[in-house]
Amino acid sequence: MTSPLVRIESHPQSAKRLIGINYEQFMTLVVLAEQRHNQKQT
Numbered sequence: 001m002t003s004p005l006v007r008i009e010s011h012p013q014s015a016k017r018l019i020g021i022n023y024e025q026f027m028t029l030v031v032l033a034e035q036r037h038n039q040k041q042t
Contacts, residue, residue, distance in 0.1 A: 008015045012023035019026060 004018060008018060008023065008026060015021065015023040015026055021029075
């Protein structure tokens, strides 16, 4: 079974159907989550 992240990255047009937001919004959330994670690590 393919991971949802791999599926979204390989088929960005189906992101809305899979997770309810479009690919650009998903990538924005990923960047924000990475920034928050890095802030907590310091």
